[in-house]
Amino acid sequence: MSIYSAAITLFLVLDPLGNIPVFLGVLGNVDPRRRRAIILREMVIALVILSAFLFFGKYILRGMNISQPALSIGGGIVLFLIALRMIFPRRSGTADSETDGEEEPLIVPLAIPLIAGPSAMATLILFSTQAPDRLGEWMVALVVAWLAAALVLLSADFLRRVLGRRGLAALERLMGMILITMSVQMLLSGIEMFVSTGFAA
Numbered sequence: 001m002s003i004y005s006a007a008i009t010l011f012l013v014l015d016p017l018g019n020i021p022v023f024l025g026v027l028g029n030v031d032p033r034r035r036r037a038i039i040l041r042e043m044v045i046a047l048v049i050l051s052a053f054l055f056f057g058k059y060i061l062r063g064m065n066i067s068q069p070a071l072s073i074g075g076g077i078v079l080f081l082i083a084l085r086m087i088f089p090r091r092s093g094t095a096d097s098e099t100d101g102e103e104e105p106l107i108v109p110l111a112i113p114l115i116a117g118p119s120a121m122a123t124l125i126l127f128s129t130q131a132p133d134r135l136g137e138w139m140v141a142l143v144v145a146w147l148a149a150a151l152v153l154l155s156a157d158f159l160r161r162v163l164g165r166r167g168l169a170a171l172e173r174l175m176g177m178i179l180i181t182m183s184v185q186m187l188l189s190g191i192e193m194f195v196s197t198g199f200a201a
Contacts, residue, residue: 003141005182006127010145012179013079013120016152018086018172021165022114024156026105036154038104043150045107046115047142050124053116054138057125068129069197072190075126079183082119086176089169115149126186 001009027035061071127138152159159168 006141007144014149016149020156042110045111049116053121054124058129069194076183076187083176083179
């Protein structure tokens with residue numbers, strides 16, 4: 001996988017377009033200027049957490065004795081489920097119910113789990129275990145995806161006014177379709193690794 005495709009995968013997993021309504025709901029009672037500062041702060045916290053999983057997550061898996069084929073297949077399934085949720089979103093209440101807007105959110109729920117969620121962590125661990133000699137490239141891909149996601153979320157008010165709810169939903173579903181193809185490829189790669197190592201054994 002190239003840096004370009006890794007960055008696209010991470011951007012889709014971070015799902016900034018899908019997080020716009022949640023971010024605006026959580027920060028609805030915050031002054032717009034202060035809102036941008038909070039979003040930037042939470043994004044920086046999320047980047048630190050994701051970077052830690054990129055560099056140290058493989059040691060956790062090694063301690064749990066999880067093989068690369070299992071991780072690849074599991075990662076493909078997780079990404080596939082995320083893509084299905086992007087294409088067929090659940091109808092539920094808004095994020096306003098999770099916070100009363102009186103307290104400024106810190107780390108939870110914006111940095112974790114909306115940005116640095118289990119899917120993003122699992123994807124980074126997958127990258128680092130499949131090609132541990134390319135950690136520098138995966139870090140570049142993470143930073144590129146993070147910058148793109150940060151720009152989207154910092155422009156949340158503008159994008160909502162221009163695109164509206166339907167426009168944002170259409171874009172998210174398009175991203176979901178792209179992510180489905182990537183998840184299937186990841187799943188097939190895991191199966192191929194499992195079959196080849198199984199026959200070799």
